[in-house]
Amino acid sequence: MYDAIVVGGRCAGASTALLLARQGHRVLVVDRSSFPSDVISTHFLWPHGMSYLNRWGLLDQVTAVTPTHTVIDIVNDGIPLSGSVPTSLLREHFRDLHGDDSGVVQSYASVRRRVLDQILVEAAAKAGAEVRTHCTVRELITEDGRVVGVRGRAADGQEFEERARIVVGADGRNSFVARTLDLPRFDERPRCTFAYWSYWSGFDPGRGQIHRRGRLGCAVVPTNFGQNMVLVWGPSEWAREFRADVPGNVQRALDFVSPELGELVRTQGTREERIYGTLDQSGFLRPLHGPGWVLVGDAESAKDQCTAIGMTHAFRDAELASAALHRWLTGESSLDEAMAAYEGRRRSQNSAAYYDYVCTLSEMRPYRHDELQLFVALRGNQEETDRFIATHADIAPVSEFFQASNLFLLNDAAKESSAGYSVFDDFAATSRTYQQNLFA
Ligand SMILES: Cc1cc2nc3c(=O)[nH]c(=O)nc-3n(C[C@H](O)[C@H](O)[C@H](O)COP(=O)(O)OP(=O)(O)OC[C@H]3O[C@@H](n4cnc5c(N)ncnc54)[C@H](O)[C@@H]3O)c2cc1C
Known part of the structure; x- marks a missing residue:
């Protein structure tokens, strides 16, 4: 009998297993892949993603083999912006979500999944989690409407059965756990x-x-x-x-x-x-938890790659879910209270706004004239450029940067600095050109 069985051993699963095992819980993590291996994903990490790795003591291993940088360039329709997420906003973000801002670092990196996932899974094993690779979960064991374990096929081809107090679905956007439980998808966004x-x-x-x-x-x-x-x-x-x-x-x-x-x-x-x-990057959300199960990472929230946020969100879920489960497993709270706390952090006003931001961007409409004017207005205003980058990366709330009063202030301040900077000679003609399929 384990405290937790984690299905899926990558960004969400290995991290959750690592954090639970470090707190002394008996954890089994199973993945049908073996490591090191890649997944269908690029692998850019924003500073909060890097900060989670640092909080867990794994960042040095990553940066020993991966180049890092502290500034990012974003160029929209030829309007260049360079900057970085302000450390003050990063700290605020961690304090709001996790109650402390230890380990915050201001750096960016792109770590191959065959490198990163291996580091995570090895750290989980080192922390005491039992890791089984080449091991596929094919059935959930339920008793009285509650998930109590898993059955599947192990690396040697043998069937296995294991039981736990909770089953964590960290098995990605096509989550077997979610499909088996017949969980609904909501706020589906097919365009991507x-x-x-x-x-x-x-x-x-x-x-x-x-x-x-x-x-x-x-x-x-x-x-x-x-x-x-x-x-x-x-x-x-x-x-x-x-x-x-x-x-x-x-x-x-x-x-x-x-x-x-x-x-x-x-x-x-x-x-x-x-x-x-x-081609399959449509957005959708699923319920976060139920009797005997909880979802983390893409299994619960699948989003387009266009803001490169999924891995960092998986890390965030791992910290939030493992902290909540720890309180329950040690008797500090009931499971209902623990899951309500996890849900409260995950389903905030800003997480809904950010999900909408990603899904809207992923439609890849050409930027409107006023949106481009905003990028022009940001030029020369480093503080607001940095805040825009923080907003794009889900570190500062979408609603704050894009609130009307802020945009008015920005435009006002930009009147002089952007005077004479025309977005396009003929916006209507450019916009029409942009609608044509370049590959047809
Ligand atoms: C094109 C593309 C580009 C992306 N670029 C970025 C980026 O630059 N930055 C970023 O942060 N995010 C990016 N993402 C998103 C990122 O890939 C995901 O958010 C992230 O992988 C989610 O991690 P996860 O652990 O939840 O799931 P996954 O990484 O999908 O891992 C799920 C694991 O579960 C295992 N599994 C599934 N079913 C079973 C089963 N039945 N039994 C046992 N094991 C099982 C799988 O083998 C897999 O190892 C991108 C995604 C795509 C598609």
Whole structure:
């Protein structure tokens, strides 16, 4: 009998197992994969993602093999902004969510999942969790309407059965736990992006860059093994045409969104791996907990990749859920109270607003004129640029940055600094061009 069985051993699952095991609980974590291995995901971490790793004592292992940087470039329709999340907002974020701001670091990195997930799973094992890989859960054991354990097939092909006081579903967007419990999906957002990426050597972009132009985006970030992760994305309506010539269209998209980056990749880059891609990134939410089970990470909240937040959210869930479960497992609170506390933190006003922000961005509409004016207004105003970056990364509340009074103030302050900076010579013509499928 375990205290917790965690199904899925990556960002959400290994982290939850690690934190519970460190608090002395008996934890079994099972994953059908073996490690090290990649998943269909790029792997950019914002400063709060890096801060969680630091809080757990794992950041040094990551940065020993991964380049980091402290400033990020965001270029929207040619309007460049550079900055970083203010440390004060990061600290506030951790105090609000977790009650303390220990371990906060101001850095960004892109860590291959084969590197990061291995570090997490090894840390969970070191903390005392029992880790079984190549081990697939195929059934939930329920008694009196309550989940009490799992059955499945182990690495040696043998059937296994294990029981626990709680089963944690950390098994990703297609969660077996959620499907078996027939959990509903709500606030579904079918419109999303397609995304294709690979790894190039031969050039040094310096630091992470994120570009948007019209309905397309691209990013380049230095990652492990002396390589750069280069990613392009666009609206799912264009996916079919894009797929007709993936390598050609990756280069075409780069050339369109950032001609400089396109040139760099074409003339200096050597692609080291195949191109990976995904079309299935629709957003949805699921219930967080029920009798004998709780969900963490993508299993509960699946979102488009366009703000690169899922791994950091998985870490956040691991800390919140393990803290709540610890209180219950040690008798400090009832399970209902513990789960209500977890739900309270997770279903805040801002988490709903941020989910909406991601889903709206993932439709990849061309920016409106007033949105572009806002980016112009931010130029030269470092404090507000940093606050915008913090908002985009879910560190500062969406509702605060985008509230009307703030936007008016910004526009007012920008009147002089942005005078003469026209967004486009002919906005209507540009906007029409942006609607045309570049790959058709
Ligand atoms: C194209 C793309 C790009 C992305 N880029 C970023 C980014 O740059 N930054 C970022 O923060 N996020 C990014 N994300 C999101 C990120 O990948 C997810 O949010 C994150 O992987 C969620 O972690 P998880 O642990 O919840 O689930 P997963 O990483 O999906 O892990 C689930 C695990 O459960 C296991 N499992 C499933 N079913 C079973 C079963 N029945 N039995 C045993 N094991 C099982 C699987 O083998 C898997 O290892 C991206 C996603 C996509 C699709």
